Amino acid sequence: MTELRADARRNLERVLDAATEAFAASGPDASIDDIARLAGVGHGTVFRRFPTKDDLMFAVIERHVDEMCTLAREALAAADPGQAFFDFVWRLAELNMSTPGLHRCVVHCGDKPGAAELEKLADRVVSRAQRAGAVRRDVKAEDVRLLVRSALTNTPPGQWRRYLAVVLDGLRA
Amino acid sequence: MTELRADARRNLERVLDAATEAFAASGPDASIDDIARLAGVGHGTVFRRFPTKDDLMFAVIERHVDEMCTLAREALAAADPGQAFFDFVWRLAELNMSTPGLHRCVVHCGDKPGAAELEKLADRVVSRAQRAGAVRRDVKAEDVRLLVRSALTNTPPGQWRRYLAVVLDGLRA
DNA sequence: CCTGAAACGGACTGATGAGTCCGCTTACTT
DNA sequence: AAGTAAGCGGACTCATCAGTCCGTTTCAGG
Numbered sequence: 163m164t165e166l167r168a169d170a171r172r173n174l175e176r177v178l179d180a181a182t183e184a185f186a187a188s189g190p191d192a193s194i195d196d197i198a199r200l201a202g203v204g205h206g207t208v209f210r211r212f213p214t215k216d217d218l219m220f221a222v223i224e225r226h227v228d229e230m231c232t233l234a235r236e237a238l239a240a241a242d243p244g245q246a247f248f249d250f251v252w253r254l255a256e257l258n259m260s261t262p263g264l265h266r267c268v269v270h271c272g273d274k275p276g277a278a279e280l281e282k283l284a285d286r287v288v289s290r291a292q293r294a295g296a297v298r299r300d301v302k303a304e305d306v307r308l309l310v311r312s313a314l315t316n317t318p319p320g321q322w323r324r325y326l327a328v329v330l331d332g333l334r335a
Numbered sequence: 336m337t338e339l340r341a342d343a344r345r346n347l348e349r350v351l352d353a354a355t356e357a358f359a360a361s362g363p364d365a366s367i368d369d370i371a372r373l374a375g376v377g378h379g380t381v382f383r384r385f386p387t388k389d390d391l392m393f394a395v396i397e398r399h400v401d402e403m404c405t406l407a408r409e410a411l412a413a414a415d416p417g418q419a420f421f422d423f424v425w426r427l428a429e430l431n432m433s434t435p436g437l438h439r440c441v442v443h444c445g446d447k448p449g450a451a452e453l454e455k456l457a458d459r460v461v462s463r464a465q466r467a468g469a470v471r472r473d474v475k476a477e478d479v480r481l482l483v484r485s486a487l488t489n490t491p492p493g494q495w496r497r498y499l500a501v502v503l504d505g506l507r508a
Numbered sequence: 509c510c511t512g513a514a515a516c517g518g519a520c521t522g523a524t525g526a527g528t529c530c531g532c533t534t535a536c537t538t
Numbered sequence: 539a540a541g542t543a544a545g546c547g548g549a550c551t552c553a554t555c556a557g558t559c560c561g562t563t564t565c566a567g568g
Contacts, residue, residue, distance in 0.1 A: 332505025
């Protein structure tokens with residue numbers, strides 16, 4: 163029942179590879195038709211495995227999201243909450259901005275279960291740093307998330323580090 | 336030749352009013368059909384006056400852009416370059432965020448002649464503040480523009496003041 | 509092999525939205 | 539009042555894209 167036929171498994175891999183490439187290049191605007199063409203399959207084949215485009219997108223970024231959750235858990239376990247927060251943000255940014263298109267997909271899928279988990283973890287990292295006095299108290303954890311995101315999104319390629327530095331300086335207590 | 340017939344003039348006004356309302360509500364995503372319906376005219380009438388949607392959008396924001404240019408010129412004339420910069424940014428933000436939809440239209444039309452003029456003026460305000468030592472030197476004038484924009488765009492309604500405060504704090508020398 | 513179920517893929521639908529066209533209407537002019 | 543050019547508006551084209559359907563192909567087990 164859960165076993166896929168050999169050709170189905172092969173096509174599934176091709177689709178995921180193609181989708182990763184297309185979403186990395188064009189963000190959530192990549193079309194299913196493009197992805198199917200890139201994978202060398204009909205687009206009906208894509209829809210059989212992933213009932214909606216969002217399902218496919220989430221399958222592509224799931225690995226990314228998991229990785230980010232791990233970073234968040236490490237930050238929560240670290241000794242110095244302030245340092246952990248700043249390190250966490252930089253690592254998160256490096257991971258996301260290595261493929262800006264996928265980052266935009268992560269933003270697009272913000273309400274999916276896995277992504278919601280990540281948000282909860284990230285908010286705890288922020289709160290901990292605030293309690294330790296490393297981050298100003300007049301912003302909410304959610305605000306920090308949005309500020310960092312806005313510094314990374316719609317930013318000229320290769321310039322985001324400078325932008326993030328400014329925002330993080332603005333966030334220090 | 337340049338005189339419009341009475342009905343044409345009346346419809347032109349209606350279209351501009353409707354477009355302002357629609358763009359303010361939905362940003363650049365407002366459709367010409369919606370605008371025409373709101374104005375009570377056929378959409379052919381809209382296209383006769385404004386060959387493309389962008390032309391219409393720019394006509395709507397032109398007044399805004401002019402007002403912003405005035406603010407920039409005032410800032411350039413002010414005595415204290417640093418204070419002038421921060422006042423300028425806050426006034427610009429208040430003006431834009433009173434109608435977030437129109438702000439998104441301004442961003443969308445960033446390359447139109449009038450908007451380009453505004454960018455040049457704004458960049459001079461920034462450079463002047465940097466030379467006066469009020470703004471950190473490791474960012475370019477364009478970076479400041481983009482950072483401020485990113486703090487205002489895609490931001491929960493009513494929260495943008497906090498976000499802007501953080502970014503401006505991060506920009507101080 | 510040979511057969512049936514799984515998988516395939518592309519034609520099709522339906523929605524949306526920009527921009528064109530042209531037969532009809534209406535406002536000015538004389 | 540009548541002629542005419544300006545103006546009108548909606549039907550039409552064209553393109554895009556998500557998602558459906560079904561006749562055909564291909565895999566895998568007996």
